[in-house]
Amino acid sequence: MKFDTSSRVQLGAAAFALALAAGGFGYGLANWRYEDAATAPAQNGRKILYWYDPMVPSQHFDKPGKSPFMDMELVPKYADEATGGDPGVTIDPARTQSLGLRVMEARTGTLGSNLTATGTIDFNERDxxxxxxxxxxxxxxxxxxxxxxxxxxxxxxxxxxxxxxxxxxxxxxxxxxxxxxxxxxxxxxxxxxxxxxxxxxxxxxxxxxxxxxxxxxxxxxxxxxxxxxxxxxxxxxxxxxxxxxGLGTVWLNAAVPEAMAGKLRPGQSATATLAAYPGEHFAGRIAAILPSIAAESRTLSVRIELPNGGGRLRPGMFASVDLGGTARPALLVPSEAVIQTGKRALVMLALPQGRYRPAEVRTGAEAGGQTEILAGLAEGEKIVASSQFLIDSEASLSGIEARPIADATGATRAEAASIGAYRTTGEITGIAGDRITFNHEAVPALKWPAMTMTFRLGAPALARGFKKGDRVAFSFDQTANGPVIRTLRREVGQ
CATH class of the missing domain: 2.40.50.100 (RNA polymerase II/Efflux pump adaptor protein, barrel-sandwich hybrid domain)
Structure with a gap:
């Protein structure tokens, strides 16, 4: 069948019109879907703060669509899922029982010694x-x-x-x-x-x-x-x-982990127990802490002198020894409440209204199922003592930052909450009400490049005395409502 030139032109024009119509319909369909996603919160009464990729929760977007990081749709973050500058994971109180959540308070108590080691009885080479x-x-x-x-x-x-x-x-x-x-x-x-x-x-x-x-x-x-x-x-x-x-006294040579070296001293009391005499305790003292450490086991030898009335303690016997130590007051939490990530230690704070938020802490000694908290918590704060790993996982997926502890400047626990989690420097380019704009340096922790950006002031008084053009160092937190300035100071030389 043959077509003349005019027929071919008409056929091409029809195909073009059909493609254009299909493209317009597809665009309209996609646009309708985006508009539907944007207007859905208004229909169900929930306000959307921003959209985010659950795999990169720290990056926020003002429109729905495909994630630039993963092949998935962005997820909306609703205003009723966070509370101002104090973000947290919200759990229905009815579900806390099924999750097995136990909440306890950080309390000041007495931290006993828990320095235990094993060793063998040997001759007293001084006798x-x-x-x-x-x-x-x-x-x-x-x-x-x-x-x-x-x-x-x-x-x-x-x-x-x-x-x-x-x-x-x-x-x-x-x-x-x-x-x-x-x-x-x-x-x-x-x-x-x-x-x-x-x-x-x-x-x-x-x-x-x-x-x-x-x-x-x-x-x-x-x-x-x-x-x-x-x-x-x-x-x-x-x-x-x-x-x-002589057998009047014997030595108990105990292998003590290297990490305990700083907690021992000559003359310190020690109590040994032996399988040969169950229920009996043999009191002695540390006679010497040998200077070398075994490279294979990373342990040091502690020489404990024990009286040997009746010659009951025989060289070669195996013994466990409690190296004693002085009990002292400390801020304590259950050891099971501490999450060790490898780089830092976290606890899960139990906040009002069924909210939970991770908090970074610095831990000390551990004894009797209790862990000493050196920084990051205040007495009376409530923490989750069980099932906290589930909440921590949810907090990570939701992009909730852990509450930071004080930095090396010597700030107290009470001051730690007022220091922002992120720090950088920049030049003030504008101040208006509770907003301040900086041309700031990069923030590697958030993968932010150097740019000009507006922040909300945690308190309007923070900007008092500052003006456009000032070079400053500042700290801020990432909240559900955007970044919030916590501290602001002039750079040295300003």
């Missing part, structure tokens, strides 16, 4: 006696001793025959018979210098005949750690024959 031969000789007799035996003080170990003593003792006896007191004292002193015990010399004086066999005994009681004497062997002067470790 060691070394038994040596004072003169060279021959072992003529040994007593039934072996390493590991527990002996008392003065227990005999071996008899040693010392040939050199016989001649010296005979000379001493001969001098004594002359009656010369001076020569007798000199001869007696010579016997002591040869290594003879005072008891041997006294025995020679009583009996009137030489004693060249000496019994080697232990100066202290304890356990024989080493024994190096055997019958018939030759010993030299100064040779070590035995090593005896």
């Amino acid at each position: 060691v006696a070394i038994v040596q031969a004072r003169s060279g000789g021959f072992v003529s007799r040994v007593y039934a001793r072996a390493p590991g035996d527990v002996i008392g003080a003065g227990a005999p170990l071996a008899d040693i025959l010392v040939p050199d003593w016989a001649g010296a003792q005979a000379e001493y006896l001969a001098v004594r018979r002359t009656g010369d007191a001076g020569l007798s004292r000199a001869a007696r002193q010579r016997l002591l210098l040869l290594g003879m015990p005072e008891g041997i010399v006294a025995a020679v004086e009583r009996s009137g005949r030489p004693h060249n066999v000496v019994t080697i005994s232990t100066p202290t009681g304890g356990t024989i750690k080493t024994l190096g004497v055997r019958a018939g062997m030759t010993v030299a002067s100064g040779q070590t024959l035995a090593e005896v470790n």
